[in-house]
Amino acid sequence: MSPAPVPFTYPYPRPSVTCDVVAFTMRVDHLAVLLVKRKEDPFKGSWALPGGFVNENEALERAASRELYEETGVSGVRLEQLAAYGDPGRDPRGHTITVAWVTFLTAEPSIKPGDDAAEAEWHPLRSLDLRSASGSRSVAPPPPSSRRAPPSRKSVAPKPAKLPVAFDHARIITGAYRRLCKHLDDPVHDPAFDIVPARFTLAELRRIYEVILGRELPPRWAKQYFVDRGLVVRAGSKPAAKPANQLYRWNRR
Numbered sequence: 001m002s003p004a005p006v007p008f009t010y011p012y013p014r015p016s017v018t019c020d021v022v023a024f025t026m027r028v029d030h031l032a033v034l035l036v037k038r039k040e041d042p043f044k045g046s047w048a049l050p051g052g053f054v055n056e057n058e059a060l061e062r063a064a065s066r067e068l069y070e071e072t073g074v075s076g077v078r079l080e081q082l083a084a085y086g087d088p089g090r091d092p093r094g095h096t097i098t099v100a101w102v103t104f105l106t107a108e109p110s111i112k113p114g115d116d117a118a119e120a121e122w123h124p125l126r127s128l129d130l131r132s133a134s135g136s137r138s139v140a141p142p143p144p145s146s147r148r149a150p151p152s153r154k155s156v157a158p159k160p161a162k163l164p165v166a167f168d169h170a171r172i173i174t175g176a177y178r179r180l181c182k183h184l185d186d187p188v189h190d191p192a193f194d195i196v197p198a199r200f201t202l203a204e205l206r207r208i209y210e211v212i213l214g215r216e217l218p219p220r221w222a223k224q225y226f227v228d229r230g231l232v233v234r235a236g237s238k239p240a241a242k243p244a245n246q247l248y249r250w251n252r253r
Contacts, residue, residue: 015086015095019064020051020169021079022176023072025105026211030124031141033173035165036071036117042092043166049173050117051098064101072120073112077103080192082176090168102176104183104193125177129162130170141214184209188231188250199235199247202227 023034035047050071054063061079069075079101086097113120126141165173183190195208202222210217226232232248240246 013095015097016091016093017054017060018051018091018096018098019054019060019067020049020098020100020172021064021068022049022082022100022102022173023068023074023077023105024103024125024176024180025108025122026208027108027122027124029211030126031177031212032122033125033128033176034072034074034111035121035123036113037119037121038166039116039118045118046166047123047163048166049100049169050120052115060099061101064099067115070115071113071117073114074105074109077105078193079103080179082172082179085168085172087168098172100172100176102179102193104180104195106194106197123163125173127160127163128170128173129164130174131162132168132170141212180212184212188252191250191252199249201245201247203244205232205248 021034025032025034034050036050038044038046038048050068051064052067052071054060058066061081064079065075065077068077080103082100082102084097084099086095088095090096090098108122111120111122164170183192184195187195195212196205205226206217206219206222209222227248231251233251235247235249
């Protein structure tokens with residue numbers, strides 16, 4: 001009887017692999033990112049992206065979706081692979097490579113912390129401390145308003161401290177925000193994820209761009225940029241009674 005075959009193994013150590021998910025949504029006047037408070041070390045009690053280790057023989061996107069669901073209760077979302085991050089020392093447990101994913105949720109889902117997440121919450125992107133990823137210049141969008149409050153003679157309260165995030169997640173969030181801004185350049189031909197529902201008004205579309213980019217846009221900008229160029233078309237066979245209520249859809253073939 002011949003001996004059982006011996007599985008092939010490499011003669012050198014192999015890094016661990018994780019997946020992390022950057023999930024954005026719009027909450028009234030700010031862009032928010034979904035974070036979890038870690039229940040265990042390392043970084044116990046700190047806020048981090050939902051994610052975790054890839055199981056043996058598990059596809060990367062499946063691992064990302066599973067970890068997102070296990071830690072936040074969010075499921076059924078489209079994910080776009082962002083990048084891989086594997087600098088030695090990024091994880092105190094050992095050499096770990098993470099594959100990051102990004103998505104944008106047009107409707108804010110209910111969240112429920114689970115697995116090794118003590119809490120799960122949406123945090124305004126501009127409230128996070130991302131300086132470790134971008135130097136002293138913030139990449140987070142400011143409030144989308146050009147109106148300035150009149151000067152006050154009263155003492156001004158100090159601004160609240162920015163919220164730090166664990167591991168190298170500031171760098172990952174920064175990269176995800178830049179990917180989201182790039183996605184705005186061509187949302188018709190780059191449908192990795194949607195930034196508006198299937199049917200939307202021009203005002204809703206313009207507001208999404210204002211919040212993400214952090215600046216006000218002219219009222220007629222959406223019509224000139226999207227309708228006049230044929231990027232969006234009217235939804236339905238009959239026009240709405242009021243132009244402001246007209247619903248549109250992406251002109252995707």
